[in-house]
Amino acid sequence: MARETIVLLGVNHKTTPLAVREKLALASGYEQPLADLRRLECLEECFLLSTCNRVEVLFTCNDAVLARREVLDMLFAGSVTREEVAGCIYQHQNEEAVRHLFLVAASLDSMIVGESQILGQLKEAYRFASEKKTSGMVLNKLLHKSFSVAKRVRTETRIGASAVSISYAAVELGKKIFGDLKGKKVMLVGAGEMAELAAEHLVGQGVAEVIVANRTFERAVKLAGCYHGRAISLEELVEQLHYVDIIISSTGASGLILSKDDVVPVMPKRRYQPLFFIDIAVPRDLDPAINEIDNVYLYDIDDLNNVVEMNKSERDKEAVKATRIVEEETLKFCGWLENMEVTPTIIEMRSMADQICRDELGRTLGRFDNLTSKERKSLEKMVNSICSKMLHYPIRYLKTDHPCVDQQKRVEVVRTLFNLDRDRRDQE
Amino acid sequence: MSYLLFQLSFVAYVLAMTVYLVFFFNQKKQVRSLARKIFFGAALLHTANIIARLVEAGHTPITSVHEVISFFAWSIAWCYLSFRWRYTVKNFGTFSSVLVVLLMLVSALAPHAILPLSQTQHSWLFPVHASLAIVADAFLALACIGGLMYLLQERELKQKRFGFFYSRLPSLESLDKLNQHCLSIGFTLMTIGMFTGYIWARRIWGGRNWHWDPKIVWAMITWFLYAALMHQRFTMGWRGRRAAIVTIVAFMAVLLTLLFLFKGVHAHGA
Numbered sequence: 001m002a003r004e005t006i007v008l009l010g011v012n013h014k015t016t017p018l019a020v021r022e023k024l025a026l027a028s029g030y031e032q033p034l035a036d037l038r039r040l041e042c043l044e045e046c047f048l049l050s051t052c053n054r055v056e057v058l059f060t061c062n063d064a065v066l067a068r069r070e071v072l073d074m075l076f077a078g079s080v081t082r083e084e085v086a087g088c089i090y091q092h093q094n095e096e097a098v099r100h101l102f103l104v105a106a107s108l109d110s111m112i113v114g115e116s117q118i119l120g121q122l123k124e125a126y127r128f129a130s131e132k133k134t135s136g137m138v139l140n141k142l143l144h145k146s147f148s149v150a151k152r153v154r155t156e157t158r159i160g161a162s163a164v165s166i167s168y169a170a171v172e173l174g175k176k177i178f179g180d181l182k183g184k185k186v187m188l189v190g191a192g193e194m195a196e197l198a199a200e201h202l203v204g205q206g207v208a209e210v211i212v213a214n215r216t217f218e219r220a221v222k223l224a225g226c227y228h229g230r231a232i233s234l235e236e237l238v239e240q241l242h243y244v245d246i247i248i249s250s251t252g253a254s255g256l257i258l259s260k261d262d263v264v265p266v267m268p269k270r271r272y273q274p275l276f277f278i279d280i281a282v283p284r285d286l287d288p289a290i291n292e293i294d295n296v297y298l299y300d301i302d303d304l305n306n307v308v309e310m311n312k313s314e315r316d317k318e319a320v321k322a323t324r325i326v327e328e329e330t331l332k333f334c335g336w337l338e339n340m341e342v343t344p345t346i347i348e349m350r351s352m353a354d355q356i357c358r359d360e361l362g363r364t365l366g367r368f369d370n371l372t373s374k375e376r377k378s379l380e381k382m383v384n385s386i387c388s389k390m391l392h393y394p395i396r397y398l399k400t401d402h403p404c405v406d407q408q409k410r411v412e413v414v415r416t417l418f419n420l421d422r423d424r425r426d427q428e
Numbered sequence: 429m430s431y432l433l434f435q436l437s438f439v440a441y442v443l444a445m446t447v448y449l450v451f452f453f454n455q456k457k458q459v460r461s462l463a464r465k466i467f468f469g470a471a472l473l474h475t476a477n478i479i480a481r482l483v484e485a486g487h488t489p490i491t492s493v494h495e496v497i498s499f500f501a502w503s504i505a506w507c508y509l510s511f512r513w514r515y516t517v518k519n520f521g522t523f524s525s526v527l528v529v530l531l532m533l534v535s536a537l538a539p540h541a542i543l544p545l546s547q548t549q550h551s552w553l554f555p556v557h558a559s560l561a562i563v564a565d566a567f568l569a570l571a572c573i574g575g576l577m578y579l580l581q582e583r584e585l586k587q588k589r590f591g592f593f594y595s596r597l598p599s600l601e602s603l604d605k606l607n608q609h610c611l612s613i614g615f616t617l618m619t620i621g622m623f624t625g626y627i628w629a630r631r632i633w634g635g636r637n638w639h640w641d642p643k644i645v646w647a648m649i650t651w652f653l654y655a656a657l658m659h660q661r662f663t664m665g666w667r668g669r670r671a672a673i674v675t676i677v678a679f680m681a682v683l684l685t686l687l688f689l690f691k692g693v694h695a696h697g698a
Contacts, residue, residue: 155457158595176585176594179601271665274600291586295668303588310590 004044005064006138006337008097009071009089010056013111016088023079026050030128036074038134042067045136047143049104049125051118053111058101060138064093094337098142099330105146106153107160108322112168114159114315119150138340142333149329156325159318166194167201169307170278170299174202174246177274177297181205187244188212189237190251191223194280198248203227211244213237215251238262242269248278249285260289263296280304338407342398345411348420349394353387394418430484431540433477434498438532440470441505445525452522452596460521464512467525471505478502484542488555491543496562497535500686501528503566507610511570517606518598523573553628560621565682567614568654572679574606575672582669604667607675611661615654622651643688650685653678 011024026033030048037046037059046059057075061067068091076085092100103109107118126143129135135143154160174181184207188195191214199210210229213236214220220231232240234257241247241263251257263275277298279286284300291298361383365376394414402410415421444467451459478499481489489495508524511517545554581597584590597603629639657674660666688694 158455173585176581176599177601179599179605268664272667272670273665274668294670297585299588306588307590 004060004062004138006058006060006094006097006142007064007067008056008058008092008100009068010054010100011088011090012054012056012109014109015090020080020084020088021053021055024055024076024085025052026055026075030125031132033075034128034132034134037071038132040067040070040074042070045139046071046134047126047129047139049122051121054104054109056101056104058097058139058142060136095330095334098333099326101142101146102149102326102329103323105150106322106326107150108153108319108326112165113319115168116154116160119147122150123147138337141336145329145333149326152329153322153325157318157321159315159322166280166301166304166308167198169304169311170198170248171201171205173297173299173304173307174205174276177276178245181207181246183208184245185209185211185243186246186248187240188214188223189234189247189249189257189285190214190253190281191219192250192252192280195248195250196223196226198278198280199227202246207246211240213240238266241266241275244275245273246276246278248280250279250281251285252281253285254283256287257285258290259287260293263290263293267293267295278304339399342407342411345415345420346395346398349391349414349418352418352420353391357383357387430477430480433473433480434536434540437470437473437477438536440466440473441501441525441529441532444470445522445529448522448525452519455596463521463525467505467521468509471502471509474498474502474505481542487545487549488559489542490555490558490562491545491549492538492541494535494538494540496558496686497531497538499559500562500565500569501531501535503563504528504531504569507563507566507570511606511609515602515606515609517574517602519596520573520577520598520606523577524570527569527573548632551628551631553624553631557621557624557628560617560624564614564617564621565686567610567617568675568679568682571607571610571614571675574603574610575675575679578603578607578672579669579676582672600668604671607671608661608667611654611658611675615658618651618654622647641694643685643694646681646685646688650678650681653681 011021013021016024026048030050033048034046037043037048037057042061042063044060044062046057049056049058057071059067059071072082072085072089100109105119105122107114107116110118122143126135129143130140171181174184178184181202182205186199186202186207186209188199188210191212203210210224210227211232212220212224212229213232213234214223215234217231217233220233224231237258249257258277266275272295274295274297277286277290277296279298279300282301286298286300288298288300290296361380365371365379371379394417398407398410398414405413444463447459447463447466451463478489481495485491490499504524505528508521508528512521548554577597578600580593581600581603584594584597585600633639653674657666657671657678661671
């Protein structure tokens with residue numbers, strides 16, 4: 001009675017260049033591919049995850065080699081050749097697969113380790129799998145476990161607490177100043193790619209409005225459109241200062257565009273509400289002396305890089321802890337899987353015992369007809385409890401770890417002792 | 429009986445502070461919830477202590493140094509808990525519990541005999557005036573702690589050297605809110621407390637109700653400091669660093685006022 005194998009096939013940002021990942025990504029959503037996979041006979045259960053950094057296929061089957069070929073053909077045949085896929089794909093089985101999934105869920109396998117997006121994507125993907133009913137008992141348990149592993153990692157380590165990209169760092173600093181970024185207003189000065197990235201993160205944090213100031217007004221309008229914001233000209237910059245809270249500057253100007261003297265008179269007008277300047281331009285756009293004003297914070301690209309560097313070293317320490325948690329949970333899950341294997345044997349044993357009890361009871365009770373129902377019940381109870389006491393130690397022998405006999409062997413011993421495979425052999 | 433309760437609550441506070449400090453270093457949530465429970469238990473014990481003492485003495489136990497400081501610590505503990513109920517300010521509990529323990533230590537060192545009420549203290553105004561003043565001071569103490577935390581955090585953010593405190597302290601905004609909240613309540617209570625003191629003084633001394641007494645003078649100075657700060661906060665929008673510094677300075681004045689606890693006209697029993 002071999003157990004099904006859990007197989008995980010995947011590509012991620014570490015093994016595969018973006019050009020190939022793009023082709024493999026399931027652009028059309030999960031529904032169609034899941035329906036396709038369901039039709040494959042060799043698969044028992046399956047689950048798909050596709051994000052911009054990874055595509056993972058998780059399934060259980062009886063014949064891993066056959067299933068791998070069929071799954072790959074089914075999913076990727078149209079987009080890439082077999083050889084190309086074989087070159088970049090990784091395959092994990094059973095314990096390895098469980099560990100890999102937990103690592104992914106805990107964001108230890110992400111491009112930015114510790115980012116929290118992946119868990120949401122995983123849950124979303126699982127929603128599809130459970131709606132389509134392609135996941136069964138094993139995968140349901142496995143995925144739920146992976147969510148709780150991610151949660152454990154998040155609460156027990158500080159891995160998610162560190163900002164490890166410049167825009168994350170900016171968001172983190174913003175939170176330390178404003179507490180909550182919801183309802184804050186952001187002004188982008190200059191419409192560079194870095195500024196856009198930072199703005200995207202801030203919008204993700206729920207900022208109320210994005211204002212774009214740029215030398216060429218047309219570009220400003222275009223970018224403002226992306227965030228449903230509004231565009232202003234560079235001349236209005238100082239005027240807007242008393243309205244916005246966070247300023248991200250990234251112009252290509254050769255000199256300073258804002259000096260301390262521009263900002264000082266703004267503060268009383270703002271009723272000293274804090275202002276947060278982020279200067280990611282090289283050469284710098286903002287006068288470093290701005291930082292000296294009360295309730296005004298100025299960070300340039302080097303300051304932000306320092307935050308990132310500092311967080312990286314802290315994060316690496318936390319990653320060790322997180323990996324330990326994943327390892328623990330992997331072992332626990334594999335324990336559950338092994339128990340799953342003994343479960344059928346236990347059930348068979350119990351039902352056999354039940355059958356014997358019922359047979360013998362029927363025979364004995366048939367001989368007494370003057371028994372009250374109470375007496376009858378207590379007789380049944382007695383027989384049942386004898387049975388379960390007799391089975392107690394064999395079940396424990398199956399379930400608990402044994403130093404010298406492995407589980408497979410123990411299952412065999414119990415099955416032989418109780419003659420559980422008799423029927424099957426007779427049939428054959 | 430009441431002293432036993434006092435000792436018990438003291439031990440519980442020390443325990444709570446220790447657990448809070450452990451939390452401050454390792455930042456584990458389970459540790460914090462444990463610390464909260466212990467602190468809450470300690471505050472309950474302390475309440476029982478004050479009630480027991482009230483029953484034993486037959487009057488509100490705020491007549492000796494021991495009692496006043498203990499009552500002060502008790503007020504801070506409950507002000508903190510009431511605050512905690514509405515807002516969360518990261519690691520505020522650690523700082524508050526340290527202050528409470530320090531006060532309890534001072535209180536424990538003072539002689540704890542029950543003093544009889546003097547002639548002038550036989551008035552319903554006495555417990556009202558004294559307890560209002562002390563509860564007001566408790567809120568102002570919390571504002572001061574918030575101010576200290578603000579300055580620590582602001583320094584890290586300004587100098588861009590993120591050390592030990594950066595991740596452990598809350599955001600500037602929440603600290604500033606705490607400052608405003610505690611100041612508003614503390615200042616209001618303080619004003620009412622001083623007013624009851626004025627009424628009481630009129631009753632005792634009749635027309636001659638102003639004394640050049642160090643405690644009263646200091647109390648007036650303190651009141652003006654807070655009044656100025658409140659005024660600036662609400663009309664000019666003062667906030668942040670400046671507000672934090674003034675809060676701390678003003679609280680020093682509160683402490684000075686407390687030093688004159690039983691001097692001058694406030695030296696009732698002595």
